[in-house]
Amino acid sequence: MEEKSRSVSVAAWKFWPNRLKDSFMFGFNEDNTKVVHAACIVCKKHCDRIQRGYGGKVVNDVTTYGENGTNWILRYNLERHLNSEGHLKCVEIENGELPTQTSIARLWGCQKQRAENAIKPLVRTALYVSRKELPFNAFADLLQLCADNGGKITTSYGNREGCKAFIHILAEEILSSIRNEVHEKVNFFSWMVDGSTVAKRKLSYESELIYIRIAHECKPAVHEIDLISMKEYVRVDANNLYHATLRSLLSFLIPDLTTNCETPIENLVELIKPFSSKIIGAGADGAAVNFGCKTGLLKKWEDVCPGRLIKVHCYSHRIELASKDALIPHFKQVIDFLIDIYYHFRNSPKERAAVCNAAEKLQIAVVSVPKSQGTRFVAHTLNALHALKTNWIVYIHHFTNQREAESDMKAEKFLVNLHSFKFYILCRQYEDIVNWVSATSIAIQSDHDGSSIIDATKQIKRLKMKLTSMELRGGPAERKALDAYDRGDLNCTPLPFRFTRHEDGGQTKRKKETYKNLLIVVELVLCLPFSNAVVERGFSCSRQILTDWRSHLGHNMIKDLLLIATRKEQFEDGAIRENLVNKASARFMGSDGTSERGLVKRR
Structure with a gap:
């Protein structure tokens, strides 16, 4: 069946008001004597959104004059369309007066926001459990207490496995914020390492703790980034420590990178080379495995940062x-x-x-x-x-x-x-x-x-x-x-000793260079790791984490708990704590509104 059409002569069309001419796209016949097609510019642009969000006459009107256009060229019909509900909604969208989402998208956005708001009390409680070093079974009891006091608590994820999932998300968010700061805000950073004999007794394997020191706006900060398990290595020597520290820093700098203990060292060195200009210092205690002059860990790291790495023996x-x-x-x-x-x-x-x-x-x-x-x-x-x-x-x-x-x-x-x-x-x-x-x-x-x-x-x-x-x-x-004791006559002989500094072979001396930007010099100096005491304090935190109530924790969970425990002082600030909860809740829900971890079934 042939589609009905009605055209108007170009001579008559020229006398139409400018409002019609500016609102429609017109099509002409081959000899340009008649107007045979018209399509609304605004409706054609926003037709898809109107179709998804509205129904009935609104959609039909916009589809007729916008998406497909019309061959029935009648001035009255075109003016009626410009005053129709569908066209006016398209104009509101064009002018930014309506939300950019369709009704379904708005509904989904509201559902996602409600889901995030329901998750936040659980994330906040999981953070409390980790900060106060409570057993994971206390998570469900704390949620029940909140519910008994009138709080609206969702029943999903309200078990010990859900608590672990939230703690892992919190640790990921903390590590992500440190990573973004290193990539975007600082010019240099240094790292510190120390081994743990306490973890070896508790967990039956050696662990190495890695910290980095950065300086942003002339304010130094020290962050824990990894707890390395040496379980997969045959023995803890300089070569294996070199391999493990390379993997640890790479996993921090490139989160999607996957390596294992069999990855060749040459490949790891090539991967970390783009970041070597930022690594300006390394700190450790004076053990031979770290400061060996030929085969020590820091001597091997000179291959990564040739001529630039400042090796510092912990002053303490x-x-x-x-x-x-x-x-x-x-x-x-x-x-x-x-x-x-x-x-x-x-x-x-x-x-x-x-x-x-x-x-x-x-x-x-x-x-x-x-x-x-x-x-x-x-x-x-x-x-x-x-x-x-x-x-x-x-x-x-x-x-x-x-x-x-x-x-x-x-x-x-x-x-x-x-x-x-x-x-x-x-x-x-x-x-x-x-x-x-x-x-x-x-x-x-x-x-x-x-x-x-x-x-x-x-x-x-x-x-x-x-x-x-x-x-x-x-x-x-x-x-x-x-x-x-009235024995002023009894004077001990002055001690004939000299308090000499325990030398480290001059590793802390720097070559003289000329810097044009004084702030860069200040940042570089502030980044140098002169003490490993913060790493020792990290091990003290690990001893508090490994209590009788937490005697069977896995290595990854210990790492997550340690990442939170080393920031207890920061989390005393309610604003910092709430900001972390908000970001962790959004991360848990994922960008598409669904949980990244999937539903944790209640036992």
């Missing part, structure tokens, strides 16, 4: 090593006494109970002497000396009773030192030195307050000046003890 560890080298020959008696007293009470619950009874009778609060030997920062030694000073009278009372009751030779050995005034003065003199050294070590460990490697170097210089002055007139604790 160097102070600890230097203090041992300088002080052990002169204070060996005090150091051995602290070790003996620690193991004496640690290995005997009966002795600990007897000391507590003696302290109760004397009305003195007894303090346990902590472990001070081994690879520990100097502050542990200071704590041990303070505990010894607090318990001095209690120990004399306890060991005297023990010697009279059991004729114990160990008690006699302890009493010889405890009754010696010279030993007491030696302890106070040792306390003076360790107090200053410990203050410097703690100041260097607090690298989150905006300090740099230059500030750490100044701290060490000030410490050397204090120790030099002490050689001349003694320390405050020593002088106080002499005055208290």
Whole structure:
């Protein structure tokens, strides 16, 4: 059947109002004497959206004059169309007066927003569980408590598996924000690594913790990025550590990259080369596996950043090593006494109970002497000396009773030192030195307050000046003890030692270069990792995570929990915490409104 049509002559069309001419596209016959076709410009542009979002006459009118156009050229019909509901809605869309979504899309968007709002309380609760180190089974109980208090809590994902899924999403969002900052806001970054023997005892394999240090707008920040499992490697040596650290940094910089322990090192080096210009420093403790001059981990990393990598031996560890080298020959008696007293009470619950009874009778609060030997920062030694000073009278009372009751030779050995005034003065003199050294070590460990490697170097210089002055007139604790016992005539001989820095082969020296932008120089200096104390604190967090309630955690879950636990101070700020919850909820729902992880079935 032939389609009906009606044309109008061009001569008559020329007298039509401009409103019609501007709103329609017109088609002419071959000799341009008649107008045979007309289509509404606005309706043709937005026809698809009207068809998806509306129905009935509105769609028919827009389709007739917009999508297909009409061959029935009648001025009255065209003017009627311009006043129709369908055309007016298209004009509103064109002018931006209607939302860009169709009704179905708007409905789906509302559903997605409602789903995100329903997920947020669950994400917020999962963050609370991870921050407070609660067992995952407490997640469902906390949600039930919220529901009992009148909160609207969805029943989906309300189990321990849902809690794990939310914690993983939170950790992914944290890592993504750090990654974006490294890629977009900073020019340089450095990394720090340290191994964990605690994780080896708990999890039966060695773990390595990786941190990065960045500086944005002259404000340094340290972030944990990975907890490396060395389980898949045969042994923990420099080659395997090199391979593992390359994989760790690549997985951080390129999140979609997949590697394994069998990926050739040459391939990993080629992949990380585009980022090598940003890597300006590496920090570690002084273990041979890290600082070996020929086959150490940081020596191998020079292949990635040839001539640019600044290798820094942790200042806090160097102070600890230097203090041992300088002080052990002169204070060996005090150091051995602290070790003996620690193991004496640690290995005997009966002795600990007897000391507590003696302290109760004397009305003195007894303090346990902590472990001070081994690879520990100097502050542990200071704590041990303070505990010894607090318990001095209690120990004399306890060991005297023990010697009279059991004729114990160990008690006699302890009493010889405890009754010696010279030993007491030696302890106070040792306390003076360790107090200053410990203050410097703690100041260097607090690298989150905006300090740099230059500030750490100044701290060490000030410490050397204090120790030099002490050689001349003694320390405050020593002088106080002499005055208290009216023994000013008993002066200990000034110690003939020099507090020398534990050298690292000059790895911290930099080549002189000329920089045109001073801020870049400042950022570079602030990025240098002068202390590994933050990594040690990460391991302390891991010990708190691996509790009796969480004895069967997998490696990936420990990594996620550690990523959140190392940011406890940041999450005290409600705005930061809520921003993370919002982003994690959106990430969990996915860009298309569906969960990335799928539905977690309730058990």
